[in-house]
Amino acid sequence: MPDTPATIPSTAPVLPARAPGDTRALRLGVAGPVGTGKSSVIATLCRELAGEMELGVVTNDIYTDEDARFLRSAGVLDPERIRAVETGACPHTAIRDDVTANLLAVEDLEQDFAPLDVVLVESGGDNLTATFSPALVDAQIFVLDVAGGGDVARKGGPGIARADLLLVNKTDLAPHVGVDVGRMVADASAARGGRPVLALSRHDRASVDALGAWLRGLLLEHRAGRHVAQDPGPMAPHFHAGEEGGHVHAHDGGAGHHHDDDHAPGHAPAVTSPA
């Protein structure tokens, strides 16, 4: 498994005791473009770790609570521990500029099932630029998949470059979509300056083990007070695929900028190059 620290535990770590009354969980965000496998990754983490950690899940859905229902029906966690937040057509806003609805849901879970070890927060599926505010999560995973194309990792963006963990998911599909996983992981690693990248498939046991081990290690660091939340960065100028060869969209509008999910076709063209 590439680029993962050798020190991570492969079985349940012995966690430092919490201060009495401390019910704040490690809050872990899971972001990434639509359909790359965020809900599946959360289901996998629950399946692997619910036996050894107290988990809670908050999903963000643009339309009603599809993801929460998927996760509840997966039967990997008590359905009561899975809460849906509706993001009012603004998935980035809900994890970045105004995290109120999500924080309330996280705090409710922490209180209802105290003490939780980890609360996983799934962002509404979005483009390459949406990342979590450190006001909402302590750490974040960014999920890409091979089906999105081997060059996505090179395109970069704050999540790809600076999330705590980058997943290249669905590697089992690589032969079918003509993607060289090794190449994609190498591109991603180059863009990340040594931060971990994991090639994942739910059909690849070793990769699933590595994912569980990463979260154990993170929780250990967090409990020991050694983990410092990193901000991958705000909305950077980003690439919109799908329109005539795509275009770069620059976020230079300051705090007043309101980022809608469907950019009008006549959207302002590039004024700066991608970060």
Place this chain on the structure above:
Amino acid sequence: MRPAVSQDVLLALLADARLPTGAHTQSAGLEPALRAGLHPDDVPAYLAARLRTVVRVESATAVVARHAVLRGLGASGVDTPAATAALRVVEGEWAARTPSAALRRSSEQLGRGYLRLARRLWAGHPALAALEAVPRGPVGHAAGGAGRTAPAGPAGAGRAGPPGSSGRGRRGPARPLVLGVTAACAGLDPIGVARLVALDDVQTVASAFLKLAPVDPLVTTGWVLAAAPAVDALARDVAHLTVAADLPAAGAPLTEEWAEAHVHATERLFSA
């Protein structure tokens, strides 16, 4: 001591759509209204109808809550039990004038968001302590939600609730109560908080419309400006109120019916 802030700047700050309170999840009833067949051309009339009914109640409630908490705290400014008792009366009167459980729930959800803001910006203010001491109904687990009679114990354990039911469950103070208390903390005048509630409603509808129907944003901004005289008139009408029993009681059966239906709607963009 915090330097004084002008009424104008306070109002602009609190009425700003960028205020982080979770309000971007709201359409002020517009989404269910459009689904129920409201014609887009009738949105200005919809705004006016809201200002005459539900918004009038909300705005007046905020004014009276502001008065109640300041009066309750007394000359010493620290008599929180008296302020809590006064706020409790206001909340009861508000609830009696807000017959839709769905509307009360979304107001409470929004209230929690504003409370989070006020707690940070006016930390330690006795008006907030008074508000937080107002007793709440049972706090069940999420599914089932507040305002419904949930059985004791984990509600609906093992089953998914209706769409969006989770995360809406916990009780909180209603939005107009929190805004009234925030006005007390911030030093915003009665007419200012009355305007705040009314203008915020109009702006919420206008910005939600952009996500629900194709229109030039300048058109919806025009609606807001056109509604401004009604906003001001409403604020003038309710700013003098001090007694909870005097709150206006203007029913809006369609608004209430649409709000109830929206709780069970699937594929919605806005939670209310």
